[in-house]
Amino acid sequence: MARGAERRIGVLGHGAIGSLVAAQIAAGHVAGGVLEGVILRRRQDLPYEQFSLDEALERCDMIVECAGQQAVREHAVRILEAGADLLVISVGVMADREFAARLELAGPGRLYFSSGAVGGLDLLASGARMGAFSEVVITTRKLPATLAQPWMSQAQRTELESSAAPVEVYSGSARQAAQQFPKSLNVAAAVALAVGNWDVVSVRLLADPDAALTEHVIEARGASGEYSFSIRNQPSAHNPRTSGVVPWAVLRSLETALGARGGLL
Numbered sequence: 164m165a166r167g168a169e170r171r172i173g174v175l176g177h178g179a180i181g182s183l184v185a186a187q188i189a190a191g192h193v194a195g196g197v198l199e200g201v202i203l204r205r206r207q208d209l210p211y212e213q214f215s216l217d218e219a220l221e222r223c224d225m226i227v228e229c230a231g232q233q234a235v236r237e238h239a240v241r242i243l244e245a246g247a248d249l250l251v252i253s254v255g256v257m258a259d260r261e262f263a264a265r266l267e268l269a270g271p272g273r274l275y276f277s278s279g280a281v282g283g284l285d286l287l288a289s290g291a292r293m294g295a296f297s298e299v300v301i302t303t304r305k306l307p308a309t310l311a312q313p314w315m316s317q318a319q320r321t322e323l324e325s326s327a328a329p330v331e332v333y334s335g336s337a338r339q340a341a342q343q344f345p346k347s348l349n350v351a352a353a354v355a356l357a358v359g360n361w362d363v364v365s366v367r368l369l370a371d372p373d374a375a376l377t378e379h380v381i382e383a384r385g386a387s388g389e390y391s392f393s394i395r396n397q398p399s400a401h402n403p404r405t406s407g408v409v410p411w412a413v414l415r416s417l418e419t420a421l422g423a424r425g426g427l428l
């Protein structure tokens with residue numbers, strides 16, 4: 164592809180996910196995209212241009228969010244209204260019905276979601292086209308320290324972090340799961356988007372002191388068949404809450420969205 168046809172990418176956030184995503188784009192490893200710069204809350208010593216969101220919107224064709232649900236809440240509508248496309252990794256923000264409705268109406272930029280830490284979403288989305296799912300359950304198992312939340316009491320946190328055996332931290336709807344554990348259960352939202360129905364998806368979250376790998380088991384039953392996907396990811400070396408594969412999922416999603424070359428969809 165001629166360089167002029169490459170799309171200019173801005174990366175929002177530079178943590179465990181954003182730092183790897185920015186470095187890979189900058190190294191020329193995403194077909195059809197060049198790194199224009201990163202959008203940060205405070206300047207850092209980085210080998211890329213750093214700009215405000217306003218500057219980014221003048222210069223970028225696509226913004227890749229790697230910054231959390233709150234950042235999507237703050238910036239997504241403006242990005243889409245400015246005509247830039249937006250790739251979101253903090254998919255759980257879509258659990259907020261009102262916000263999701265606003266995003267669906269926002270444009271002309273296009274909104275994409277990355278599959279993130281889980282797989283099987285392609286098959287679930289294909290099955291949902293054939294007919295409805297009757298039951299979908301996600302069971303996630305993570306290290307206890309990664310699951311403490313600001314809304315928990317000190318007693319709850321202590322119980323969570325001191326337990327020698329697996330403890331059920333949450334059992335309920337995917338919608339509530341994605342909101343109560345905004346840095347840990349975006350996967351629940353990704354599954355709900357794939358099956359096209361939040362209400363059919365439930366989540367069980369286990370804090371397990373022996374969970375060296377982060378586990379997500381997705382079990383689904385519907386018109387197209389019965390599915391079970393078992394995922395055991397190495398946690399990121401930079402952020403144990405996040406699976407190490409997630410930035411690579413973002414890069415795969417980005418390249419697919421840019422559409423500069425053929426390949427597995």
Ligand SMILES: NC(=O)C1=CN([C@@H]2O[C@H](COP(=O)(O)OP(=O)(O)OC[C@H]3O[C@@H](n4cnc5c(N)ncnc54)[C@H](OP(=O)(O)O)[C@@H]3O)[C@@H](O)[C@H]2O)C=CC1
Pocket residue numbers: 175176177178179180181203204205229230231232233234237252253254277278279280281345346347349350353401402404405406409
């Ligand atoms: N769909 C999925 O499977 C997964 C999704 N995620 C999502 O990805 C997000 C990022 O994960 P990860 O990289 O591991 O997190 P990190 O904490 O390592 O990095 C977060 C980055 O985002 C920046 N940031 C945080 N809040 C805002 C904001 N309101 N506006 C702008 N920038 C902000 C931080 O900046 P600063 O240094 O200034 O704080 C930091 O650079 C998670 O919060 C989660 O929502 C994560 C894992 C899996």
Ligand SMILES: O=C([O-])CC(=O)C(=O)O
Pocket residue numbers: 279280345346347348349350351377396404405406407409
């Ligand atoms: O990285 C993971 O395994 C899942 C995660 O944090 C999320 O869905 O927010």
